[in-house]
Amino acid sequence: MAAGGFIIWLLVVALSLYASRRNSRPVGERAAGRLIVLGGVVLPVTVLTALLSYTLWLMPSLRPFAGGEGVDLRVEIVGHQFWWEVLYHRQDGSTVISANEVRLPAGERVEFELTSSDMIHSFWIPALGGKMDLVPGRINRMSFRPTKTGTYRGQCAEFCGTSHARMAFPVVVMQPADLDAWLDERSGSSAGFGTNVEGRRVFDREQCGQCHRIDGAAGGLFKGPDLSHVGSRLTIGAGYLNNTTDQLARFIVNPGSVKPGAHMPASPHLSALELDQLARWLKGLR
Numbered sequence: 001m002a003a004g005g006f007i008i009w010l011l012v013v014a015l016s017l018y019a020s021r022r023n024s025r026p027v028g029e030r031a032a033g034r035l036i037v038l039g040g041v042v043l044p045v046t047v048l049t050a051l052l053s054y055t056l057w058l059m060p061s062l063r064p065f066a067g068g069e070g071v072d073l074r075v076e077i078v079g080h081q082f083w084w085e086v087l088y089h090r091q092d093g094s095t096v097i098s099a100n101e102v103r104l105p106a107g108e109r110v111e112f113e114l115t116s117s118d119m120i121h122s123f124w125i126p127a128l129g130g131k132m133d134l135v136p137g138r139i140n141r142m143s144f145r146p147t148k149t150g151t152y153r154g155q156c157a158e159f160c161g162t163s164h165a166r167m168a169f170p171v172v173v174m175q176p177a178d179l180d181a182w183l184d185e186r187s188g189s190s191a192g193f194g195t196n197v198e199g200r201r202v203f204d205r206e207q208c209g210q211c212h213r214i215d216g217a218a219g220g221l222f223k224g225p226d227l228s229h230v231g232s233r234l235t236i237g238a239g240y241l242n243n244t245t246d247q248l249a250r251f252i253v254n255p256g257s258v259k260p261g262a263h264m265p266a267s268p269h270l271s272a273l274e275l276d277q278l279a280r281w282l283k284g285l286r
């Protein structure tokens with residue numbers, strides 16, 4: 001395109017020099033007509049048709065995720081007020097369900113499938129790549145290849161309600177083999193499921209499983225984040241609190257005090273002991 005543009009520019013400059021230097025002899029009507037047809041119709045039609053064909057031919061290869069070719073990992077993200085559902089669709093066809101944290105393979109191409117269950121949210125990892133809306137009833141696609149391992153911060157970038165600013169998530173870019181091992185661990189139930197069983201009893205009695213999926217426990221509609229391996233997440237409350245037993249207890253007893261408008265009921269009736277048991281059981285789910 002640059003070469004073609006240069007040739008046309010030379011032509012135009014030559015023509016204008018010629019026009020300004022030559023004696024002002026009148027031009028015949030036929031010669032003038034020919035110039036207009038050639039320079040004003042034939043030339044632009046030829047040049048623009050060539051450019052359009054070239055661009056159309058180039059376009060499919062500019063969409064790296066076309067047909068899933070060259071994609072190493074497909075990550076489905078569903079936005080909720082005010083948390084992220086994260087589903088890893090692996091190449092062997094299995095799916096690992098997680099939440100509020102995204103793990104990616106360094107040096108490999110990742111395709112995101114972005115959608116929402118309620119409001120329009122926006123998925124944004126400033127240090128890694130593009131910003132894309134999550135729209136209910138639609139799947140938006142975005143693709144990139146993270147290059148450096150490390151921990152980055154992601155953030156909802158579209159106002160989606162009271163706690164919009166507290167809808168963040170850590171992004172961990174790992175070596176592909178480490179990520180595979182991490183996903184393998186998370187495709188089964190947690191080793192901590194059978195320990196601190198007093199906490200598990202409180203969880204069952206309070207029917208937390210109505211909203212939260214725990215691998216190996218009965219579940220319901222899952223209006224809240226998956227908790228199967230919540231103990232090993234870097235944060236709780238979608239990037240807001242450090243994941244410690246104390247912070248878990250603080251979140252459970254009154255989620256609205258941490259994240260106003262959060263769609264999780266408070267549990268002020270739980271005793272300090274029950275709260276501690278519950279938090280310790282959850283922290284053990286790794």
Ligand SMILES: [Cu+2]
Binds near residue numbers: 079080120156160164
């Ligand atoms: Cu949001």
